[in-house]
Amino acid sequence: MGEREELLAKGELTVVGRISEASNAVLLCTVTYGDESADCVYKPVKGERPLWDFPDGSLAQREVAAYLVSEATGWGLVPPTVLRDGPYGEGMVQQWIExxxxxxxxxxxxxxxxxxxxxxxxxxxxxxxxxxxxxxxxxxxxxxxxxxxxxxxxxxxxxxxxxxxxxxxxxxxxxxxxxxxxxxxxxxxxxxxxxxxxxxxxxxxxxPLTDEAREVLASLAGRLADGEPLATRLAELITPVELAAVRARVAHLLRTGVxxxxxxxxxxxxxxxx
Incomplete structure (x- = not known):
């Protein structure tokens, strides 16, 4: 766990306000851990609107899964994101990006x-x-x-x-x-x-995919194999069928190359x- 993830996971959350235009509950917070402090977004599972085609798990879990896959690519395209308990129960906490x-x-x-x-x-x-x-x-x-x-x-x-x-x-x-x-x-x-x-x-x-993308996808395919840390963590956040579908999509991208x-x-x- 990196320093930013540790801050988000272990720090004290203080709710500052609500982002009203969001369809689900999205709370702007500060998080403080020791001498470190940062702004963040907290999305409690209790504030999610159920989706008929996503009956399993929670949106918060999928947000964390997306962060983990992003980190595995090495591209760092998703802000640091963790799943933790907060003032309104378990939810996703993500670093605020200005x-x-x-x-x-x-x-x-x-x-x-x-x-x-x-x-x-x-x-x-x-x-x-x-x-x-x-x-x-x-x-x-x-x-x-x-x-x-x-x-x-x-x-x-x-x-x-x-x-x-x-x-x-x-x-x-x-x-x-x-x-x-x-x-x-x-x-x-x-x-x-x-x-x-x-x-x-x-x-x-x-x-055609770029050479960089093909290299990243090949590496990602290996990290999604059974027993690999990424696959093990994803299995805690999404269903077995969904994890199999991720592997299939990566394989398809590598096979087609486009x-x-x-x-x-x-x-x-x-x-x-x-």
């Missing part, structure tokens, strides 16, 4: 999101440094092209989402940090045994997209 202001989007963008990594542009061309996702209805009979940055950090996140089967990768879940790192948050709707991938990061769909494409069986983009 994101940086958005940079300008494409030159002809109508609108960029807060991260500066997503935008709507006029016409049907994404522009240099951007990847097209889909045409979006912007009202009054007009459409605009939804695009995301052709950013290696986003591309790694797209691979992670494919592995954990993220059913809710929205724009508001992308947090660029002041140190240049990119974090993804809100991973409660993950690890379903059926293909549930819904994301705004389809720009690389069908394209980013996944939308299945066509349900909407591929989450709603609302932000």
């Amino acid at each position: 994101s940086t202001p958005a940079e300008e989007g494409p030159g002809d963008s109508q609108e960029s999101d807060e991260s500066g990594l997503l935008a709507l542009v006029e016409g049907e061309e994404a522009g240099e440094g951007w990847k097209p996702v889909a045409l979006a209805d912007v009202g009054e009979g007009r459409t605009a092209l939804l695009v995301h940055a052709d950013d290696p950090r986003l591309r790694r996140l797209a691979v992670l989402d494919a592995v954990i089967n993220n059913g809710d990768r929205k724009g508001g879940h992308l947090l660029p940090a002041p140190d240049g790192r990119l974090y993804g948050i809100d991973h409660g709707v993950t690890f379903h045994r059926e293909d549930k991938l819904r994301t705004l990061l389809w720009g690389w769909a069908g394209e 980013h996944p494409q939308p299945s066509g069986q349900w909407p591929a983009i989450p709603w609302p997209p932000v």
Whole structure:
């Protein structure tokens, strides 16, 4: 357990307020352990809204599982996250990430999101440094092209989402940090045994995986084997069938060597997209 995880797991949680726009109970807290203190998010299991297609375990457990897989890739795409008891019972506690202001989007963008990594542009061309996702209805009979940055950090996140089967990768879940790192948050709707991938990061769909991604996936496959520490810990957080599905998705990515494409069986983009 690293220092940041130890702080989150063992420190005293003090609730500061509630993030009201969240669909489940999300509490902003401070955590203090010895001389160390930090802001964090606490999502108690008691505050979760039951989901009919995720009957087993809890969203909090899936958030922790996503963090563990992210750490196993070496990409560090999910903020430090632990499962622990808190003021309102067991829940997920995650380091708060203060994101940086958005940079300008494409030159002809109508609108960029807060991260500066997503935008709507006029016409049907994404522009240099951007990847097209889909045409979006912007009202009054007009459409605009939804695009995301052709950013290696986003591309790694797209691979992670494919592995954990993220059913809710929205724009508001992308947090660029002041140190240049990119974090993804809100991973409660993950690890379903059926293909549930819904994301705004389809720009690389069908394209070959990078050499780096293939190396990471090969290493991850080994760490998911029975008896390995990662597999053992994941088995405590998700079901055996879901763990088998993670292994199968990694194997499929390695076998095909390409980013996944939308299945066509349900909407591929989450709603609302932000």
